[in-house]
Amino acid sequence: xxxxxNNIFAKILRGEIPAKRVHETEHSLAFHxxxxxxxxxxxxxPKGAYVSMEDFSAKASAAxxxxxxxxxxxxxxxxxxxxxxxxxxxxxxxxxxxxxxxxHIHVFGGRPLGPMLQRAE
Numbered sequence: 001x002x003x004x005x006n007n008i009f010a011k012i013l014r015g016e017i018p019a020k021r022v023h024e025t026e027h028s029l030a031f032h033x034x035x036x037x038x039x040x041x042x043x044x045x046p047k048g049a050y051v052s053m054e055d056f057s058a059k060a061s062a063a064x065x066x067x068x069x070x071x072x073x074x075x076x077x078x079x080x081x082x083x084x085x086x087x088x089x090x091x092x093x094x095x096x097x098x099x100x101x102x103x104h105i106h107v108f109g110g111r112p113l114g115p116m117l118q119r120a121e
């Protein structure tokens with residue numbers, strides 16, 4: 001999957017589409033998902049043009065990598081899900097059903113989330 005500079009997250013980063021922001025740093029942005037799947041459902045994205053975790057881990061600077069993961073922790077603290085628990089998820093590619101070609105980490109919480117995947121039989 002190639003990076004599309006006109007994807008929805010790139011447009012949010014450029015200010016072309018509004019987003020309900022939770023946290024922002026020099027290298028990352030966190031905002032509420034427009035179709036939440038849990039009471040807490042926030043997306044944390046790098047500000048750079050990275051398609052997936054593989055792309056990000058191969059090309060991003062150490063500062064960008066550290067910042068993205070620190071942002072995930074900060075979001076969990078700000079939204080009060082550390083004590084009760086939360087899940088992070090990043091889809092990559094067609095088999096994982098990645099919908100937007102910009103790396104994004106989902107932070108889910110606020111209720112019991114159930115099993116992560118169904119066992120393949």
